[in-house]
Amino acid sequence: GEEVAQTPKHLVRGEGQKAKLYCAPIKGHSYVFWYQQVLKNEFKFLISFQNENVFDETGMPKERFSAKCLPNSPCSLEIQATKLEDSAVYFCASSQSEKGRRFGPGTRLTVT
């Protein structure tokens, strides 16, 4: 399809619980990106993939965050032991070119 799909739309977790978010990139797109948007602004880059390989993970808080993009499966972003500060909207984007970069609708994570 021509849309990046993200699930779930909303996710509520108690502090310390695990959260797992999913992203299905547009078919044919080789690049996948994860961004965190806090308070409706300030996009923070987390990680990018080229196919199933990590391309850039300079934005990942590695002690609790992990991500994968495996063949024939949605990409995933997992947060172990969530903290209140992890509450945000997490966007996935995919691209095959700069102009073709498409963002998904986001997953809103609320940590209580």
Add this chain to the structure above:
Amino acid sequence: QQQVKQSPQSLIVQKGGIPIINCAYENTAFDYFPWYQQFPGKGPALLIAIRPDVSEKKEGRFTISFNKSAKQFSLHIMDSQPGDSATYFCAASFTGSARQLTFGSGTQLTVLP
């Protein structure tokens, strides 16, 4: 360290007005400068983009002006409409499909009917 500074934070104009949103960047190695439009509850969508080898780019009612020496670029929306009410983000990156975007902090634009 914020590498792309965006202003103003919010902007209200009348229908038909020309809102201008400004961005300044620090890293002179950036060579791709897109603008994104985001509606509530949606992901950002690419509006228009420019490279530093041109000083202006126009697509429909949207124009980017680019000043390489000042490390600044701006978005102008001609004949603005209420449907343009959204949050606008400038961004910068290095060339390449796999390069991450560094976003500005966003401008919430309201176009009054």
